[in-house]
Amino acid sequence: MTTKEVIIIGGGLSGIMAARTLFENGVEDVLIVEKSRSVGGRLATRRIGEGKADHGAQFFTVRSGELQQDVDKWLEARWVKRWFGNPYPRYTSTGGMNDLAKQLAETIPVKLNTKVSAIRDGRDGLLEIELESGETILTNHCIVTAPVPQALSLLPGMTEPQVSTISFAPCFVGMFTFNGSSCIPSPGHTDENLPDGVERVVDHHKKGISQSVTVSVYMTGEWAKKNEMLEDDGILTEIQRVAEHYLTEGSEIATAELKRWRYAEAETVMRSPFVEVGTSKRIIICGDAFLRVDDEAGRTRFESAYLSGISAGERVACKG
Template sequence: MTALHNEVHQTDILIVGAGVCGLMAATVLTAHKRNVTLIDKGRSVGGRMATRRIDKGCADHGAQFFTVRDARFGRFVEQWLSEGIIFVWSHGWSDGSLADAPSDGHPRYAVHGGMNRLTQHIAAQVEAQGGVIHTGVRVEAVAPEGDGWRVVAENGAVFAARSVVLTAPVPQALALLDAGNTPLTASDRAALERIRYAPCLCGLFVIDGEVHLPAPGAVQRPEHDFPWIADNQRKGISPRVPIITVHASPAWSEMHYEDPDDVLCEAFERAMRPWLAPDAWILEEQVKRWRYATPTVLHPERMLKIAAHAPLYIGGDAFGAPRVEGAALSGLAIGEALLA
């Protein structure tokens, strides 16, 4: 990932957002020798494929695993398996009432070293194929200019591109277009404004003591205020210390999104306490807020091509299907469209 200077950076295709969608689009495009630049506001690529280092361990605090239903994504997954990047964590989850997780036959894949490692791996391949990736770049506006686009970053950097791909959550993508006075047709704006997301509050807890979550180290209770509780040590990504990840439900997260961290941690601790040994201690705790965690109203297609003077595509996990696979398929579709 290269250093960025305050000058105009020319590229054929600019992808805003280096999460799964953006990286998969770049994978397709760089494989065909297209001139591609990705920028992301985060310190690293990955988006919600997020892994945080805490104490002597690490924990996944965004996406916890992923599944495969579509052969197009499955081909990449098979390659990552053969390369030893990912592994099958489970074929189902306990709801807390059974000793072990029931199997429904569908593998749940996790990543050695944490979910972010997969996006790091994809990013390295994109760069090896000639792609350029800049992190720590917060975009302020996307504006039409000549026969292409002018994308202005908060740090003063400017990107000039013939084609632009926006993979940020749709409210953020719309804000960038509006900030650049990019005209949208009524139908395009309506399609984007129909998309809805639910938030997710996440708690991370470093534990001194035993954790008794059922095999393979997680419970999933869809109707509960805290539907997901997982031990990252049992998962295999935090061998030196147990770190628990707790996710709150969309409804609970919406209700408590602005609560102070200490109040949230108390609620998370009550939820996970039944799976801790009586003498277990919490050594460290952190809260992560995901405002646009889960799309609840989706666009029916894998992407939206904006009616504009130059190619402009919007995609992500709110297009066609949610979750990691949905984001990947959206990115693949955008990449293929830009090759056409």
């Protein structure tokens, strides 16, 4: 049976930053367990034909000194670029947002395509992480970065009551390839004068990550909640009507795909970067819905996930 000092459940930005923070503090016996085939979570990029489309986070902003220090390094390494926004820049990854996640996780041990089914107190003061495959991993500390509803399902009876009040809105994203150009203005992003129910529209060719013209259309959480019972084909048909507004004369939509995000953005948040649970308080729940007390934005975003992961990693590191 495998034993690790720290198991991190979820390979999104919070999990990656928690692991990097542990490494920086001398805790290297760390493993990220991720149910998907790639790290990144909502730092998600999909290949569509000859092109690419970001279909999770499109960009991020910076308010904290910690993130700014890292962004300066990422800019120098050409992992990210300033996309648009003045005086408050929106940064994006130069190769798609998932590329940034992979670069950040490059040196971290990750077990992909692996789903956790339960977390419980085990023998000799260790925690037992049970996988759906039947395998069990023992660990001294566990950091859970999965969306709160999923985290709660792994920790029956262990969590603080206030954690269960966190709720998430879904999001639907339509991804389309055009056989010609789009009329989305440079630099390829618009969130103004959009039809009802639409949050933003992005042209990834103009964004600079796709050789061909790929367009993502994001619907609002309110629209997604109203329509989440529809079949995929019905949802995609509605979103495609929006995409068609951005065709130039002679262009057509060549392909269409849908991404459903069940837990896209927290509607309620915790004013704490993490919560410790379990009988020995050696399980930490964190993620983008867990905000530092001094967070001025007050909402989930790239930076809140980043800071929450760092705080969780520091907390585990100081426990030794």
